Amino acid sequence: MSLRSPIGRVLGLGAAKEGVEHWWMQRVTAVGLVLLGVWFLVSLLRFDDLSYALVTAWLEKPTNAVLMILLVATAAYHSKLGVQVVVEDYIANKGVKIAVMVLLNFVHVALAALGIFAVLRIAFGAGA
């Protein structure tokens, strides 16, 4: 007879208190990045030149703006997950590990926020 509660059995998380979230989201963002990465590369190649006028006009289109925001967010998320594994593997000191990871989380959120705000500013036509 098991001493585990029915809810514990259903959740199946065990003593670690977390499941396959990191592993799964790394894969989901990877698939997203294949699609968004190819879109971005093809888009760049279709430019006559990467001048200010052409680039901002391109980012003003709703589809391009939304896809660019998705690219920035997905890339930052995937990067955070990947860098986290490297930090966990190579930094042995627990205190340093936590400090570095918190710092890298700040950097990733800041980069994503900057990128998304920049795209919105161009798309809403508030660019200087």
Add this chain to the structure above:
Amino acid sequence: MNTTTKHPRPLSPFMHYRWQYSNTLSILHRISGLGLAAAGLVLLIYWLVAAASGEEAYARAQEVFASPVVTVLLFLVSLAFFYHMLNGIRHLVWDTGRGLERQTARKSGWAVFISAILLTLILWLVIGGAA
């Protein structure tokens, strides 16, 4: 010959682990991923922020992107982009339980490695041809 003089006592596996293609491709996946994070993502955000900051800021960014150091960096980022994406797809296929046989994994490894280099060269030939 007498191997006991070469390894008089048992060693940890990592001390005489043979360097081979599988761990080379694995560490390249890590290095390319870190490169894409540190250079690719940062340059993308820099480009977007410059475009959102007006024509003068964008012109300054264009000078930065045209500099020799950043051009080399962009070349490496494109190589990392193709390698990390193709090898990432290889990992996704492995996650379904397919392609793990020794011969298949070796073939897909070489295919990824060579394709990444070829795609990078084609990309820069296209860019060079347009410029």
